[in-house]
Amino acid sequence: MAKMQLLNSSKPISNFKIRGQVLLFLLPAFTAIIFVMAYPMIKGLDISFTNRLLTYDKYSYIGFQNFLAMFSDNFFWYSLVNSIKLTFWAAAGTLLLGFALAVLLNHQFVFRDFFRGALFIPWVMPSMVTALMFRWLYNDFYGYFNYMLTKYHLIAQPVNLLADPRLAWAGVLLPIIWCNYPFVMLVFLAALQSIDKSLYEAAHIDGANRLQAFWFVTLPGLIPAFVIVIILEIIWTFASFDLVFLLTRGGPADSTLTLSLYIYKQAFEAKLLGYASALGAALFLILFFVTMMYFSFVRRTGFYEK
Amino acid sequence: MKKKGISYFLMAAFFAACILGLAGCSQKKTAEQNSTENKIVTIEFSYPPYGYDSQKEDAFWKKYIAEFEKENPNIKVNFTVESWDNVYTKWDGYFASGDTPDIGYADGVQGVEYGVQGKALPLTDVIDALGGEEVFTKDSKAFQTNGVWYSIPNCVAAPVLAYRKDLLKAAGFSEPPKTWDELVSMSKKLTKDGVYGLGMFTGENLLTQQIMVGFMKAAGGRVLDEKGNVVVNCPENLEALKFMTDLAKVHKVVPPSAVDWKYGDDVNVLGTGKVATDIMWGGYGTLLESMFPNDYQNIGFVTMPVGPSGHSGSFTGSGGFFLFNKAEHPKEAKEFIKFMSREEISKEWCKISGNVSPFKSIANDPELMKMEWYKAVSQQSDTAVELGFDYGFVPGLDILHTQYRYSRTVGDVLLRNMTPEEALKTLHDDCIAAIEKAKKQ
Numbered sequence: 001m002a003k004m005q006l007l008n009s010s011k012p013i014s015n016f017k018i019r020g021q022v023l024l025f026l027l028p029a030f031t032a033i034i035f036v037m038a039y040p041m042i043k044g045l046d047i048s049f050t051n052r053l054l055t056y057d058k059y060s061y062i063g064f065q066n067f068l069a070m071f072s073d074n075f076f077w078y079s080l081v082n083s084i085k086l087t088f089w090a091a092a093g094t095l096l097l098g099f100a101l102a103v104l105l106n107h108q109f110v111f112r113d114f115f116r117g118a119l120f121i122p123w124v125m126p127s128m129v130t131a132l133m134f135r136w137l138y139n140d141f142y143g144y145f146n147y148m149l150t151k152y153h154l155i156a157q158p159v160n161l162l163a164d165p166r167l168a169w170a171g172v173l174l175p176i177i178w179c180n181y182p183f184v185m186l187v188f189l190a191a192l193q194s195i196d197k198s199l200y201e202a203a204h205i206d207g208a209n210r211l212q213a214f215w216f217v218t219l220p221g222l223i224p225a226f227v228i229v230i231i232l233e234i235i236w237t238f239a240s241f242d243l244v245f246l247l248t249r250g251g252p253a254d255s256t257l258t259l260s261l262y263i264y265k266q267a268f269e270a271k272l273l274g275y276a277s278a279l280g281a282a283l284f285l286i287l288f289f290v291t292m293m294y295f296s297f298v299r300r301t302g303f304y305e306k
Numbered sequence: 307m308k309k310k311g312i313s314y315f316l317m318a319a320f321f322a323a324c325i326l327g328l329a330g331c332s333q334k335k336t337a338e339q340n341s342t343e344n345k346i347v348t349i350e351f352s353y354p355p356y357g358y359d360s361q362k363e364d365a366f367w368k369k370y371i372a373e374f375e376k377e378n379p380n381i382k383v384n385f386t387v388e389s390w391d392n393v394y395t396k397w398d399g400y401f402a403s404g405d406t407p408d409i410g411y412a413d414g415v416q417g418v419e420y421g422v423q424g425k426a427l428p429l430t431d432v433i434d435a436l437g438g439e440e441v442f443t444k445d446s447k448a449f450q451t452n453g454v455w456y457s458i459p460n461c462v463a464a465p466v467l468a469y470r471k472d473l474l475k476a477a478g479f480s481e482p483p484k485t486w487d488e489l490v491s492m493s494k495k496l497t498k499d500g501v502y503g504l505g506m507f508t509g510e511n512l513l514t515q516q517i518m519v520g521f522m523k524a525a526g527g528r529v530l531d532e533k534g535n536v537v538v539n540c541p542e543n544l545e546a547l548k549f550m551t552d553l554a555k556v557h558k559v560v561p562p563s564a565v566d567w568k569y570g571d572d573v574n575v576l577g578t579g580k581v582a583t584d585i586m587w588g589g590y591g592t593l594l595e596s597m598f599p600n601d602y603q604n605i606g607f608v609t610m611p612v613g614p615s616g617h618s619g620s621f622t623g624s625g626g627f628f629l630f631n632k633a634e635h636p637k638e639a640k641e642f643i644k645f646m647s648r649e650e651i652s653k654e655w656c657k658i659s660g661n662v663s664p665f666k667s668i669a670n671d672p673e674l675m676k677m678e679w680y681k682a683v684s685q686q687s688d689t690a691v692e693l694g695f696d697y698g699f700v701p702g703l704d705i706l707h708t709q710y711r712y713s714r715t716v717g718d719v720l721l722r723n724m725t726p727e728e729a730l731k732t733l734h735d736d737c738i739a740a741i742e743k744a745k746k747q
Contacts, residue, residue, distance in 0.1 A: 051746070053705070053743070053744065054398065055394070055398060055419070055423075055704070056423075056701070056744065057423065135568070139563075140561070140562075140563045141561075141563075141574075141575060141578065141580045142574075142578070160562070160563035160566055162563075162566045163562055163563040163564075163565045163566035164562075165721060248566070249510075249511070251509055251510055251565070251566070251717075252509060252510075252565045252566065252717070252721055253510075253717055253721035253722050265709075268395065268708070269708050269709045269710065270705065270708075270709050271704075271705050271708060271709075
């Protein structure tokens with residue numbers, strides 16, 4: 001309404017007043033954004049140009065040294081590759097599980113509503129609870145996984161997934177997939193229900209069997225959902241910190257060290273606040289690029305309008 | 307026009323509310339200033355938990371804060387329990403903003419570090435009021451530097467050797483191991499049927515670091531020499547590193563999953579009899595008693611086995627009060643610290659928190675010494691060490707501590723296939739680098 005008035009008004013003084021009114025209403029939001037987003041970002045960038053150590057007050061500006069050091073830091077590249085690996089496998093697992101469950105839940109069966117609710121529980125579970133639950137499941141002395149596997153002679157000796165550098169990835173991936181699949185499932189379920197039923201009737205009349213109907217009607221209808229979910233999963237998993245931190249803290253022997261965990265360790269364990277801020281800026285740039293891809297896709301396809 | 311008037315009125319009301327809110331904050335300050343004049347003040351106390359049983363600990367602080375407030379009707383204590391996950395980050399935020407609580411509670415080295423950096427107030431006058439430094443056990447030297455006390459000792463603790471009496475008896479042992487050699491030979495015999503001879507953290511974390519430091523001390527190793535030069539790469543430390551890593555890698559008497567243990571995991575495996583002996587903080591005895599009441603009688607505690615240096619050696623932890631440099635009510639805060647340092651309160655604190663008293667008069671109290679865990683910790687503390695305060699506060703060594711750098715050396719040998727010699731050389735170089743880095747600040 002204000003915009004309409006603004007456009008239709010012929011009096012400049014009136015336009016000025018309306019603009020002022022709009023700006024005043026936006027002021028609280030702007031203020032919040034400046035304090036909780038802009039200021040920390042600028043401050044972080046400022047620190048990234050210093051040799052500041054946490055708990056040490058004195059520091060000096062060292063130009064781009066931290067950023068240059070990043071390129072020759074093997075741990076930076078190692079943790080970056082680990083983050084990409086984790087993101088790929090977690091996104092793939094989440095997508096497959098979420099999609100399969102969405103297809104199942106799209107069919108009519110007894111207690112369907114109950115399962116729709118129950119399967120969503122992992123999404124609302126706090127990370128701490130999830131981590132403790134999986135740590136208990138994996139435990140080699142009293143964990144349920146080892147109990148079942150040794151009971152049925154599938155393994156001779158109990159194995160703690162999180163204690164073995166070769167297996168720790170699997171130990172970390174399982175809870176991440178378990179936490180993230182409900183969102184994917186929900187998006188796919190909504191997308192499945194929005195596919196026009198008449199398309200299936202037409203496919204049936206044309207002689208398509210169920211598999212062909214799925215391939216030629218269902219899957220094309222889900223493509224926008226696939227793209228959105230993949231991009232969101234990449235953003236969330238790449239920056240995720242909590243579950244890996246709670247489960248392994250990047251160990252054993254750095255085998256599950258991701259970029260966000262490496263930043264934490266540099267800032268709060270090695271106390272290299274300046275260097276950690278530079279690493280944070282790199283992580284921000286990577287995620288900014290992916291987020292721009294997401295917005296570009298949404299704008300181009302008009303996904304939400306559909 | 308009327309609508310516009312209402313909008314302007316609402317906006318004006320919103321901003322007026324904001325301004326009044328802000329004014330309210332400063333009004334609160336003014337009210338507090340007034341109350342100071344009326345001799346009623348509130349002191350802020352920021353405390354990360356130092357006990358092992360949070361329920362008992364909460365009840366203890368509530369009880370004695372209430373008693374203090376009753377004795378001092380002009381002083382209120384606002385007690386905040388902090389999380390160990392972010393307490394130091396939170397305090398750093400306080401220091402940066404200048405808006406700090408009055409009292410903090412931290413280990414001695416931390417208090418001294420803050421003092422040296424001008425972030426904590428000297429408390430030598432409180433030490434004098436409590437009877438001078440001679441009333442404290444020798445562990446308390448961590449709380450001062452160059453004769454200036456920046457923290458008031460309140461508790462001391464150390465890792466000791468806990469053991470299952472029933473498992474040792476079943477294996478034909480009447481006593482727990484007293485030397486490194488006995489530890490190896492007994493642990494080998496005790497490792498059978500899914501039970502491991504020795505439980506100890508081997509992952510890259512604080513607890514592994516503490517155990518490693520204890521072994522270094524027992525071997526007679528040091529980090530710095532008398533002149534302050536880094537001497538990590540020495541035969542004694544190498545022997546300690548080899549001894550610790552061989553227990554897991556060569557003798558295989560430590561559960562492989564100890565690489566992944568978190569706080570409390572050792573309590574569970576000892577309580578359920580999955581390990582026969584375990585290196586753990588003695589105070590865990592209080593937790594074992596409440597978690598495994600039926601098996602607790604089978605659990606004993608002794609000092610760590612004696613190493614090549616002739617003494618057992620152990621890491622030590624300590625806790626005490628310090629005053630933030632921007633404390634608004636330092637005088638009243640000191641009164642509270644003196645109150646909490648009273649003998650009867652200190653004694654009760656030991657019982658419920660799983661720590662040993664830093665006061666000589668209580669440290670070897672016969673009633674407290676009846677508790678096996680207390681006796682072991684009390685005896686262990688005599689040989690305890692915390693690398694870093696042996697030499698006073700050395701900028702840079704604190705970085706190695708927060709990095710769990712010593713535990714990474716253990717990981718280098720156990721998981722990264724480095725030789726102990728290579729791993730120790732790397733630690734040595736990192737020590738030099740950390741100290742150099744801190745010097746540049």
